[in-house]
Amino acid sequence: MTDYPVQMDVKPDVFGFFDDDTNTISYVVKDPESEHCAIIDSVMDLDYAAGRTSYEGADRIIAFVTEKGWTVDWLIETHVHADHLSAAPYIQERVGGKLGIGRNILVVQDLFGQVFNEGTGFRRDGSQFDRLFDDGDTYKIGEMDCFAILTPGHTPACMTHIMGNATFVGDTLFMPDSGSARADFPGGDAGVLYDSIQKVLSLPDDMRLFMCHDYGPDGRDIAWETTVAEQKAYNIHVGGGKTKEQYIKFRTERDATLGMPRLIIPSLQVNMRGGHLPPEDDSGTRFLKVPINVL
Ligand SMILES: [Fe+2]
Numbered sequence: 201m202t203d204y205p206v207q208m209d210v211k212p213d214v215f216g217f218f219d220d221d222t223n224t225i226s227y228v229v230k231d232p233e234s235e236h237c238a239i240i241d242s243v244m245d246l247d248y249a250a251g252r253t254s255y256e257g258a259d260r261i262i263a264f265v266t267e268k269g270w271t272v273d274w275l276i277e278t279h280v281h282a283d284h285l286s287a288a289p290y291i292q293e294r295v296g297g298k299l300g301i302g303r304n305i306l307v308v309q310d311l312f313g314q315v316f317n318e319g320t321g322f323r324r325d326g327s328q329f330d331r332l333f334d335d336g337d338t339y340k341i342g343e344m345d346c347f348a349i350l351t352p353g354h355t356p357a358c359m360t361h362i363m364g365n366a367t368f369v370g371d372t373l374f375m376p377d378s379g380s381a382r383a384d385f386p387g388g389d390a391g392v393l394y395d396s397i398q399k400v401l402s403l404p405d406d407m408r409l410f411m412c413h414d415y416g417p418d419g420r421d422i423a424w425e426t427t428v429a430e431q432k433a434y435n436i437h438v439g440g441g442k443t444k445e446q447y448i449k450f451r452t453e454r455d456a457t458l459g460m461p462r463l464i465i466p467s468l469q470v471n472m473r474g475g476h477l478p479p480e481d482d483s484g485t486r487f488l489k490v491p492i493n494v495l
Contacts, residue, residue, distance in 0.1 A: 275292055
């Protein structure tokens with residue numbers, strides 16, 4: 201156990217929305233004591249070949265919370281995703297809520313501001329977000345106390361959000377049969393990720409853990425919920441008492457074999473802007489860049 205302000209007797213309602221184009225799970229999390237909720241890691245649809253955006257997935261979530269009549273307090277990004285584009289600004293415009301991400305978004309903005317050679321028009325101060333969470337910061341969804349812990353390693357800005365007996369790990373962990381996320385993106389670090397995973401695994405054994413991705417390995421059905429106890433026992437990368445040295449070796453060798461995610465280039469440019477597309481140029485069109493031989 202830890203000295204985190206965990207409240208296992210608070211049991212939020214959690215609704216997962218699966219995006220089958222990017223294998224991302226977005227969540228609506230509702231305070232059990234009020235009609236307030238948060239939306240975590242929403243997805244904008246992108247037909248990259250056509251350069252066309254749409255919002256089918258986001259509209260599904262908007263319709264869900266609207267029909268329930270819930271107030272959206274927060275739109276939370278667990279990190280700057282590299283495999284899908286956030287729909288947070290689109291959802292915020294329609295149902296409100298404050299947009300929050302880890303304060304290390306500043307590190308990510310600096311890094312990818314350089315990678316994409318963004319001019320001075322691109323603000324690297326996190327001002328695209330309403331709240332920058334520091335390690336241990338608390339906030340509320342309705343009456344429910346929530347807190348965020350810094351869990352970097354996959355990216356520098358990764359945070360895990362704890363809401364009663366439900367924890368949203370972002371890409372810190374995958375389902376036990378899938379292990380953990382890669383740690384080789386710019387700013388990633390396998391040893392740091394191992395330490396972050398240990399923080400999550402120090403939560404109570406019966407804490408519910410919700411994943412940001414699932415790929416249904418070996419034909420199993422898509423799944424996104426597990427527990428700390430299951431991860432400790434069965435996670436193929438870190439379970440059963442694997443050491444940090446074992447993990448770093450495995451993770452580094454594995455990452456060297458992985459190709460870049462299909463949508464990494466558009467995702468980073470949009471997500472580092474809090475889900476906004478780059479501004480229109482003097483032709484009135486928005487463009488995404490493709491840096492050649494950089495990533
Ligand atoms: Fe990610």
